[in-house]
Amino acid sequence: MSDWKRAVPIIGAMSAALAVALTRVLAAVHLMPGVVAAREAAIVDSAFAAVLRIDVLIFAVVIATLAYILLFFRAGAEGGEGKRFESSPGRMVEIAWMALSCVLTLGLAAYGSEEFLALRGSREAEVDVQVRAAQWSWDFSYPALNATPASLILPKGKRARISITSEDVLHSLWIPAFRLKQDALPGRVNTLYVTPLVTGTYEIVCAELCGLDHTNMRSTVEVVEPEEFEARLKGETW
Amino acid sequence: MTNLIAAVAGFAVLTAGGGWALSKAMPLEAGVVVAYLAGFLAFLWLVGGGPALLDWAHGRHTEHSVPGWTRFARFSLDHKVIGVQYLFVSMLVLAVAGLMALVMRSELARPGLQFLSNDQYNSVMTMHGIGMVVVALTAIVGGLGNYAVPITVGARDMAFPRLNALSFWILPPAVLLLLAALAMGGMDTGWRAYPPLATRGGVGKLLFLLAFVTVGFSSIFGGVNTLTTVWTMRAKGMSLRRMPIFAWSMLSAGVIMVMATSVVAASLIMTVSDRALGTAFFDAAGGGTALLYQHLFWFYSHPAVYIMILPAFGVVLEVLPVFSRKPLFGYTLAAGSFLGIVVLSFLVWAHHIFTSGMWDFLKIPFMVLTEMISIPTGAVFLCALGTMWAGRIRMRAPMLWAVGFIVHFLVGGLTGIFLADVPTDIHLHNTLFVTAHFHFTIVGGTIFAFFAGFYYWFPKITGRMAGEGLARAHFWLFSLGFELVFLPLFYVGAQGVPRHTADYPARFAGPELAASVGAFVAGLATLVFFYNVWASSRSGAPAGDNPWEAKTLEWTVSSPPPAENFASEPEVTDSPYGYGAA
Ligand SMILES: [Cu+2]
Numbered sequence: 016m017s018d019w020k021r022a023v024p025i026i027g028a029m030s031a032a033l034a035v036a037l038t039r040v041l042a043a044v045h046l047m048p049g050v051v052a053a054r055e056a057a058i059v060d061s062a063f064a065a066v067l068r069i070d071v072l073i074f075a076v077v078i079a080t081l082a083y084i085l086l087f088f089r090a091g092a093e094g095g096e097g098k099r100f101e102s103s104p105g106r107m108v109e110i111a112w113m114a115l116s117c118v119l120t121l122g123l124a125a126y127g128s129e130e131f132l133a134l135r136g137s138r139e140a141e142v143d144v145q146v147r148a149a150q151w152s153w154d155f156s157y158p159a160l161n162a163t164p165a166s167l168i169l170p171k172g173k174r175a176r177i178s179i180t181s182e183d184v185l186h187s188l189w190i191p192a193f194r195l196k197q198d199a200l201p202g203r204v205n206t207l208y209v210t211p212l213v214t215g216t217y218e219i220v221c222a223e224l225c226g227l228d229h230t231n232m233r234s235t236v237e238v239v240e241p242e243e244f245e246a247r248l249k250g251e252t253w
Numbered sequence: 254m255t256n257l258i259a260a261v262a263g264f265a266v267l268t269a270g271g272g273w274a275l276s277k278a279m280p281l282e283a284g285v286v287v288a289y290l291a292g293f294l295a296f297l298w299l300v301g302g303g304p305a306l307l308d309w310a311h312g313r314h315t316e317h318s319v320p321g322w323t324r325f326a327r328f329s330l331d332h333k334v335i336g337v338q339y340l341f342v343s344m345l346v347l348a349v350a351g352l353m354a355l356v357m358r359s360e361l362a363r364p365g366l367q368f369l370s371n372d373q374y375n376s377v378m379t380m381h382g383i384g385m386v387v388v389a390l391t392a393i394v395g396g397l398g399n400y401a402v403p404i405t406v407g408a409r410d411m412a413f414p415r416l417n418a419l420s421f422w423i424l425p426p427a428v429l430l431l432l433a434a435l436a437m438g439g440m441d442t443g444w445r446a447y448p449p450l451a452t453r454g455g456v457g458k459l460l461f462l463l464a465f466v467t468v469g470f471s472s473i474f475g476g477v478n479t480l481t482t483v484w485t486m487r488a489k490g491m492s493l494r495r496m497p498i499f500a501w502s503m504l505s506a507g508v509i510m511v512m513a514t515s516v517v518a519a520s521l522i523m524t525v526s527d528r529a530l531g532t533a534f535f536d537a538a539g540g541g542t543a544l545l546y547q548h549l550f551w552f553y554s555h556p557a558v559y560i561m562i563l564p565a566f567g568v569v570l571e572v573l574p575v576f577s578r579k580p581l582f583g584y585t586l587a588a589g590s591f592l593g594i595v596v597l598s599f600l601v602w603a604h605h606i607f608t609s610g611m612w613d614f615l616k617i618p619f620m621v622l623t624e625m626i627s628i629p630t631g632a633v634f635l636c637a638l639g640t641m642w643a644g645r646i647r648m649r650a651p652m653l654w655a656v657g658f659i660v661h662f663l664v665g666g667l668t669g670i671f672l673a674d675v676p677t678d679i680h681l682h683n684t685l686f687v688t689a690h691f692h693f694t695i696v697g698g699t700i701f702a703f704f705a706g707f708y709y710w711f712p713k714i715t716g717r718m719a720g721e722g723l724a725r726a727h728f729w730l731f732s733l734g735f736e737l738v739f740l741p742l743f744y745v746g747a748q749g750v751p752r753h754t755a756d757y758p759a760r761f762a763g764p765e766l767a768a769s770v771g772a773f774v775a776g777l778a779t780l781v782f783f784y785n786v787w788a789s790s791r792s793g794a795p796a797g798d799n800p801w802e803a804k805t806l807e808w809t810v811s812s813p814p815p816a817e818n819f820a821s822e823p824e825v826t827d828s829p830y831g832y833g834a835a
Contacts, residue, residue, distance in 0.1 A: 046743065059679065062676040066671055074664070078663070084646070088642065089645075096834045097578040097579035097832065097833040105582065109586050113632060124624045127673075127674040130676045134676045185447055187608060191680070194679065196608045196679050197610070200542075200610060201537040202543075203543075205609075220751055222683040223447075224442060224753040226441050227441065230371055
């Protein structure tokens with residue numbers, strides 16, 4: 016297998032160059048939203064970054080190998096036949112590849128499970144909000160505070176339980192700044208837990224096709240300082 | 254030709270007229286269902302199924318095929334004719350659904366609404382979706398599969414030629430019904446047709462659901478036929494280990510087609526029943542649940558993506574040895590991986606509904622099982638690269654598309670990890686990131702492999718070579734256009750734009766415009782393809798029996814192959830991949 020002596024350093028160098036270049040491009044583009052407004056958003060972003068690193072590595076190695084093959088194993092005008100492998104090194108390569116992909120996959124799954132449990136977090140909450148979705152608007156109510164503001168209002172640093180249901184078809188409450196999403200189904204209450212960490216006003220988007228005005232079914236969530244929270248809700252009640 | 258005209262006319266009169274007449278006597282939608290069943294049966298009878306059925310009942314012989322181009326408009330029992338019929342219809346649907354993609358991308362070229370209303374956008378999007386699902390399910394499986402599978406395994410035809418003709422002729426009524434649905438108020442739910450949205454609104458939605466069920470039956474019949482053919486009709490000496498890898502992939506896809514399709518058919522029929530008969534399977538007010546539909550739908554529709562992709566793996570692994578001049582690397586591993594994917598494909602459906610409100614701790618096994626699919630899929634990549642390694646690669650059009658498959662499907666697979674992983678999926682689910690991901694798998698996978706296989710078998714089917722320069726132009730334009738559409742959408746989706754929307758915040762105008770330009774480049778590439786097919790099948794260079802110096806059985810017979818494929822029964826004594834020098 017004299018091919019390998021030449022191939023390994025070249026493929027290694029090409030993989031490294033490609034991985035570095037891709038990492039630079041992806042850092043410049045920054046795929047995820049710039050705002051990280053909740054405890055949960057930071058967890059999702061770190062999971063995203065981890066998967067992205069593995070993806071870049073696999074992509075770089077496969078593409079570098081393919082590029083090497085296309086550079087060095089092209090038939091000239093004379094054509095000719097390729098060189099058959101002897102079966103035993105071939106079988107070793109198969110076993111090594113399968114073992115590596117099993118380890119990678121199980122590692123990824125274990126990491127994902129851990130991050131998921133962290134994301135899920137505690138089921139205790141200090142604030143309770145009910146959300147009713149209907150074609151094509153969102154209604155928010157705070158039963159304990161007897162308030163029904165026009166937008167979602169949450170106190171910074173306090174865990175909130177958002178109970179979501181729908182009056183008609185499916186909808187999905189998505190807050191990109193929190194990286195969280197929960198479907199709204201008729202006849203069923205789904206709950207979403209979040210701990211907002213940064214004050215500000217963020218978009219709420221409907222992420223489940225719900226008919227005519229799905230595109231415009233938007234609202235906002237406002238994260239306020241905890242001491243302003245109740246006053247803010249009173250001002251919004253109508 | 255007259256049979257086809259009569260069948261379409263009979264279908265239109267019975268379905269439309271019957272629906273109108275029955276609506277006087279019973280609820281509208283129940284009447285439409287009955288009228289459609291009548292119109293559907295009339296179509297099949299008039300197009301030639303009736304005479305074939307009578308022949309069969311009386312024990313008479315039905316002519317498999319007649320000479321001349323009109324055989325393509327008949328109820329032919331010849332698998333080669335049916336293969337071409339599938340290719341023709343799937344390319345027609347590709348053109349129509351592709352035009353709808355261009356309509357959508359034109360609307361999305363700038364922020365704000367240009368020329369479509371939200372409602373029109375939703376309908377065009379739904380029709381694009383279901384149309385392309387039909388293409389992905391039929392182009393390789395129905396077209397290339399029907400044409401090539403019997404010959405590559407050394408059979409004279411499919412196991413059940415009448416069933417084969419039936420599974421093809423079921424499709425035209427479904428296509429007609431989809432066009433009618435668009436005229437009757439359209440369908441705003443996307444191709445997934447989630448209730449309650451799918452159980453509300455006009456009769457256009459009912460037509461859509463009926464068309465979808467119809468396509469499902471076509472797929473079940475095709476699956477039964479493929480399984481039986483590959484399992485029982487192989488040439489003498491063709492043990493399972495000597496079977497071409499494409500036949501392995503079709504066998505694997507056949508298992509899914511038979512086992513999974515019935516479940517989606519059931520869920521669609523339940524939806525039709527909720528609409529037309531007043532049941533409440535998916536209606537919370539009547540004690541049902543909308544979540545049940547999502548489970549049933551994805552129990553089919555996740556395996557369905559493997560109906561699309563397994564035959565694509567098969568085509569690529571069939572093409573690579575021929576153009577690398579090497580035996581297929583890891584033959585057993587590849588076949589085993591296909592079977593592994595079949596088993597896993599049934600155990601991962603819930604990763605589509607992580608945000609639906611399903612039980613939290615069930616998400617973990619579904620995440621683990623989903624990520625495990627990357628093990629057999631990764632093995633297919635190993636087989637591809639191992640086959641090319643140390644080869645003498647001939648970079649002809651089929652090989653170019655096969656390499657394109659490796660690159661694009663790799664991106665599709667790797668971006669899928671974000672959607673299997675629960676934390677990242679909760680953010681990315683139902684965004685344009687998902688749209689970009691599955692286009693990289695279905696277009697980057699199935700469609701690239703389809704073109705590889707199409708250029709590979711084109712000389713066998715037509716007896717002429719496809720224009721190489723045009724095939725290359727097609728490849729480069731299509732790859733460029735395709736990437737330009739979907740790479741920006743990964744970004745737009747992750748940033749916060751959901752899928753299924755007719756508009757987006759103005760700050761995404763740049764990447765969205767790039768995507769629109771890319772769509773037109775891909776459209777131009779497709780025109781080049783259609784021109785190449787038209788011109789090359791009329792005046793391409795004569796191909797001879799075996800232009801690629803390939804070793805599977807279809808290349809041992811003339812191009813196009815004679816009636817019943819083989820003059821004498823072929824006998825196989827070795828692996829189909831005896832390329833290369835020791
Ligand atoms: Cu909505």
